[in-house]
Each structure stands twice: as structure tokens, then as C-alpha cells.
Amino acid sequence: MLKKLKEEVYAANMELQRQGLVKYTWGNASGFDEDEQVFVIKPSGVPYEELTPDDLVTVNLDGEKVDGKLNPSSDTATHAVIYKHFKEIKGVVHTHSPWATIWAQSGQELRPMGTTHADHFYGAIPCARYLTKQEIDEGYEKETGNLIVDTFKEKNIDPVAVPGILLHGHASFTWGKNVTDAVVNNVVLDEIAKMNLFARIVNPNASDLPQEILDxxxxxxxxxxxxxxxN
Amino acid sequence: MLKKLKEEVYAANMELQRQGLVKYTWGNASGFDEDEQVFVIKPSGVPYEELTPDDLVTVNLDGEKVDGKLNPSSDTATHAVIYKHFKEIKGVVHTHSPWATIWAQSGQELRPMGTTHADHFYGAIPCARYLTKQEIDEGYEKETGNLIVDTFKEKNIDPVAVPGILLHGHASFTWGKNVTDAVVNNVVLDEIAKMNLFARIVNPNASDLPQEILDxxxxxxxxxxxxxxxN
Amino acid sequence: MLKKLKEEVYAANMELQRQGLVKYTWGNASGFDEDEQVFVIKPSGVPYEELTPDDLVTVNLDGEKVDGKLNPSSDTATHAVIYKHFKEIKGVVHTHSPWATIWAQSGQELRPMGTTHADHFYGAIPCARYLTKQEIDEGYEKETGNLIVDTFKEKNIDPVAVPGILLHGHASFTWGKNVTDAVVNNVVLDEIAKMNLFARIVNPNASDLPQEILDxxxxxxxxxxxxxxxN
Amino acid sequence: MLKKLKEEVYAANMELQRQGLVKYTWGNASGFDEDEQVFVIKPSGVPYEELTPDDLVTVNLDGEKVDGKLNPSSDTATHAVIYKHFKEIKGVVHTHSPWATIWAQSGQELRPMGTTHADHFYGAIPCARYLTKQEIDEGYEKETGNLIVDTFKEKNIDPVAVPGILLHGHASFTWGKNVTDAVVNNVVLDEIAKMNLFARIVNPNASDLPQEILDxxxxxxxxxxxxxxxN
Structure with a gap:
């Protein structure tokens, strides 16, 4: 029944590798099924070379496995929270892509400095704080999801308009109207991170894109x- | 009738991807036909993998489509203005290539620091200012073309000798005596942008190439x- | 008898090239056989393109060749010392991978700045000092091994938890529970070195990962x- | 008669592209024949994709073509001077490889900061000054050769021990005991240039390799x- 979604999620996971966003198993993509209220996600620690659509795991919005032989991604609980709270989101991607991860390690948000950014993200891409010891103890992956949701709420950002976030000391999550779209946003986020880093080297005082060009x-x-x- | 030009423009668009200048649909190339006073350009938002020569769109110097099933590139009006004012130019390329885009985000011109630059660009490559709100409202893409033309006029630069420009906060346009040449200039511009960025890291006081070596x-x-x- | 180990070590050496860690012959991988108390290592100066499993050389813990037609890697004595002192280690890799070598040339340790680091190395990756003239004269490669072992002892680091080191002015050694694992750690070390370098450019005051997230x-x-x- | 040399020089030119040292026609390699006192070099401006061994041009030590249908590389006179004065050199390579060219644009020599450098270059790699207007007018390419020779003489460097140079504002020349060796040295020079650039970012006070490790x-x-x- 979820056959088509599984093929799309499988293709999205393979695309992560083709785009150079992941080494080894450092990434996972999932897609949401509106009718079933479940999502399909990569199994944990399985190399992309060995992955097949049948290996994908089906999980409900409480992060519980409902179908599949393998363990789901260790980041499954984060995906679940994102789907639960960001109602219009139907695809989620997590990678340790190099430039987004570099920026995440710096602890800074990504300012909109160019039209490449403006074409995909409508404003700054936030960087969430470190999780606290208490949050880690309560459930690291679930609390990562809660932190993502809370960061957007606190900063009053629409997750449809800004489909991604950096996590301090960790890496990126991106999302979209489907899993294919979430992969595109992960590619773009990595490219923006690279561009902004080097643009600030050329000109430490490089400005944000004027609001009217962003619009x-x-x-x-x-x-x-x-x-x-x-269209 | 424009069959040969379409094949050349098709090949040039595909080359953008092969040279690593574009991700997804972030670029477009066009070629001009002197006799017909029209140019052939990539359709908007079509992935390079799916592009065929027949998909290309024919446009006149007022930016109006005269032939083709698809919508032309969203940047078509910019190409039209360039052809209209730079009479010797028969090919135009726009990409978000990484290093040229980085430099465009910095808002600085590219000084001639080496012979790689001097082999293709006879002097500094300018960086145009941001468009104003009024210009954006009047027609973003057409005014981008006018800004390019005006920047060369104000700085008294010959567009044949300096076949490219950076647009602040956006990316690059290059051109040439044909579309193949315009692609080469886009490749070179990206490489120069990379080299100058890092040369200034090695030596913040690195000098311009002496005029006699540039010559x-x-x-x-x-x-x-x-x-x-x-020859 | 060591047929299976030789195939594993051969595959690991070839993987060094595939992962972009080595140019020419700038790297070597070895695997240890517990029963025989010997290790199998790449021959010296043989291009990866020409390497076959049969070319691998078998060496004992004193660094003496016990089997094989070719000379073992010039770094063999370093591998021998590592196996002799790090009892749980069954694979060793040395490369001049670009980012780890860059960091080695800087003479600085790699702080744990992100979870990519924490997923593979449980704390800072040390950078050993230069060898002294006396050590070089006594036996450069063997003393390199002794310096690695002493550095871990002095800093009280568990080589299982931190499976790698930088050598000032030289490059990296990594190790693992087998040679395949040692290669993974070399790939990760190079990626961490790249990430930390650029994260410090984005934010010169970027912090270490909090201990609880590292844990x-x-x-x-x-x-x-x-x-x-x-599992 | 020069068939074998031509094949070697052809292979070396193709290797420049495979190693990522050149874009378009930005490089050339030549090999010297001791008996005939001539060298075989790439023709000018011919794309690597179209190059065949028969296209190579034979030139004497005065830089005059003695065989071949095509024009030799525009840098031929520089190769000729190098062969004339560096008696033990039998292969010469010129490229605009990215990192060596970046360093050349900075106008600084490459200090020996690591063993990758020490494995191939026995000391700092010099950066020659700009040519003067008078030298350019007298013969740019020949005077480039003379400047290379003079720089080694003035600094009292043995060209066998330090088989390469940077030219301020231009790029690199490397050489070796044959053309294959000269290509290797060009690859290494580019890698060293990259490593030293980033090592100085990590640690602006990073030291030279101690003399005893260089030795x-x-x-x-x-x-x-x-x-x-x-051996």
C-alpha cells in the first residue's frame, strides 16, 4: 500500500549519497503518508549500497515501528515530532553534509546573503541551541524534535517558508512538501552554508540581501x- | 532554420552541468541569431537531464516568445537587454556557480591578480549594485539587464574585452562571440573567483597583475x- | 592461511584511494592476525593500480618480514609498535589525507566540536610533537610508533576510544578493531579536520561539544x- | 625515432587533465631526448580530448620547431631555456593548477611545512618576481625561462632537489628526470600549496618542518x- 511512498523514500535516500551529502550512513530521509498517518524511513546503520525499498521501516507519529524487519533510523523520534507538529510537512531529511555541519558547529544562523538562499528559504535559517543534560536524559532524539519545533515557535518562523534548521554542534534537518523536496532543500542548505562562509571571508562586512530582493x-x-x- | 543554433545552445546548457557550474536548474544559456534577430534560450525550470534541443524557446529582442512550447527561462528579459545593447555579443550565460556567486555575495569586483584572468578578461570584472525597490517593481529581470549595460557604460568598460559581470547578492552573467564562448567565460570567471579569494588569504596585500603582463x-x-x- | 586477512587488507588499501585519502602511494593499511602474531601490510611504493593481494607482505611484531616477495611499507616499524602496545587494535592505517595532514602541519589537536566527531572519537584527537634528531637517528619509523604510544600514555587516552592521532608536520595514523574499521576512522578523521578548520573560520570562538552530548x-x-x- | 618519447609525453599531457591540474588547454608537458638534443611538446591551444601523439611538436634547444604540423605550445621558449640550463632535467610541465596558481598570485614562496613536501622537494619552493616591461618586450616566454634559471642561481638552489617554481601572478613550472616525474611533481606542488594555505589558517604561526625531518x-x-x- 505504501509501495509508491517507499520507492520515493528509497530514491531520496540514494540521492543523498549521489549529491555528496553523506558519507557512510550519516543521513536519513523519510516520507509521510497522510491517510495512514505513518512515515517510511531508512533503517539504522544500513549502508546505502545495500539498501533496498523493502528495507524501509514504517513508523507512526509516536515514533513506534508499525511495519518492517529492521530497526528504524536512530533519529526516528526526531522525524516523528517534526511530522506531528509541522502539519504541512510530508518529507524530512537529516544529513551531516559538510558545509551545513560546519556551520552547525559554529553555532550561528545562516543569514540570507544571496538569491540562491532567497529562491528556497524565505529568511534566515536558525541554529538551535545545544540540548541540555536533562533533555538528553529524557530522550535525546525526541527532545531534538521538540527543540526544532520550539525554535520555530519562539522565533515565529513558518516552517513551510524556511524548510530547515541547523542544530548546534550537530548538523542539519530539512523538510518539504514531500521527501524529494526535502532532499533538494538539504542540497541547497549545504550550498548556502558554503557560499556564506566564503562570502564572509571575501568581505567580513558583507550585507544581508535587501528585503525587497528576498521577497x-x-x-x-x-x-x-x-x-x-x-506552471 | 535555427536548428544548428539550437543544437549549440543545447550543448552549452548541458556543458554548464558537466563543468559543475550548476545544481538543479540554476543556470541558463542562450545564443543569438544575427539574421533573425532572435535568440534561443533554455526553458524555465526544466532539469538538464530532461532537456532536449526541441525544448528550447525562441525569443525576440523585446523578450517576447516567438517560438516554442514551453515558457522561456525566467531570466529571459535580462538576456534580451544584453543582446540589444552589446551588439557584438552572440551568446549569454547565467549561472549560480559557487565561487562567482560567493564573490557576488561579497559585493566586490574581481581584480586582475593573475594571468588566468588576463588570458580571458582584460581588466577587473565589475560587481553591479543591488537593484532598487523601484527597479524590482518595474521589472526585475529587464532592469537587471539595464543595470548590467549601465554598469559597463558608467565604468567605460568594453563588454567584448571584459565578457562578464557579478551582480551583488545574486550571481554572474557572462557572454561571448557565441554561446560556447560564453560558457568558457563562465568557467573561467568561477575559477578566477576561487583563485582570488584564496590568494588574498595567503597574502591580504597581494597585488594586481602589472599592466604590462595583463596586456x-x-x-x-x-x-x-x-x-x-x-591560427 | 592468512588468505582472508590478505583480502581484507587489500580491499582496505584500495578503499584508501577510492575515498580520496591518498594520491600515488601516500598511504598504507595493515591488518593483524591474533593467532600468528603477525600483520599483513602494503608493500613499499607500489601504485594502488598495480597492487594485488599476493603483493602484501607479512611482518612480525619486531617489524621483521616473515613472508612476501616485496619490501614492506617504509612505515612498517610504526605499525609494529602500535600492534605491540595497543593490544586490542587489529588494524592500522596511515595516510596523507588532505585535511588531517593540514591539521598535522598546524601542530594542533582536534577538539571535539561536533557529533560527527563524537560518533567515532571519544574526546580530542591528539597531535604528537616532532621527533627529535636523536630519535630520528635511532630509527625514525620505530620511534614514530613509540611517540604515538607515549603520547596516549602521557595524556591518559584510551586508544580504543580515540582511534587515531596526528603527527606534527607529518600526517595521521588511525586504527581499529580491524583494518576496515581503521579505514573508516581515517575517513572520519579527515572529515572532522575539514569541519573543524572551517567551523573556526565561521566562529573563531566556536565551543567544544558539551560533555553530555559527546557521551x-x-x-x-x-x-x-x-x-x-x-544489533 | 622519437616514437616512445612522444607516447610518454602524450600520456603525461593527458594525465594533467585526469589529475585535475588543468581546465581547457591551461597546461603543457614536454620530454627531452638526450641524443637528439630536442624536446617533444604539446601543440598550442589543442584541447586534450582531441590530442593524439602525432600532434606533438619537436623543438630544439633554441626553441625552433624541427618537426610537426602544428604550432608548439606558446610556452615553448620557456621549456627550451629550462632544458638548456638545467642539464639533468628531461621533462618539464606547466599548469595553472588551482592551488599552486593561487599561491603564485600571492607572490610568496612555499615553505617546507610537512613531510609531503619533504618527500619530493628538498627545501622551500621559490616564487619568482614579475617580469619587467623590458623583459616582456624582449620575449616574454624566453625571459620567463631565464628568470626561472636566474632565480635558482641567485638563491643557490639545486633544480634537481627542488624540481619546481612558482611565477608571481602566473602559475607553476615543475620538472624532473623525465616527463612522468615532472607531472608527479606538479601534482605534489599543487597539493602542498593547498596544505600550506590551510595549515596557516589553522595556525598562523605554524612552523617549518625541522631540518632533520626534512633531511x-x-x-x-x-x-x-x-x-x-x-629498489
Missing amino acids: KHYLRKHGANAYYGQ | KHYLRKHGANAYYGQ | KHYLRKHGANAYYGQ | KHYLRKHGANAYYGQ
């Missing part, structure tokens, strides 16, 4: 009157 | 007495 | 109650 | 009692 680029692709592409 | 390298390839190559 | 990530993969993967 | 590594590969490899 223009985001809205010509995503706004009500979008005119990018063939 | 020598540019003119041995492009001057009246050029002796590079087999 | 959490290392132990969820390697601790008594590890729950990562399929 | 050890260079001499274990190149000295009278060399013991690296299978």
Missing part, C-alpha cells in the same frame, strides 16, 4: 503569482 | 597579433 | 547499551 | 641510501 526571488518561485517554471 | 597575456590570445593556438 | 553520541554507538544500527 | 624524508626517498620503494 522578489522567494515569491517568483513560491508566491501566489509565481512565474518560475512551467 | 601581454590578453593580447597574445586576443590582440591583432595574437599567436596563441593554431 | 550521548559516542555511547549510543559504542557503549554497553548502544542502540545504533541493527 | 630524513627527502633522503629516505632520494639519497644515496634511499630505502623507500622496491
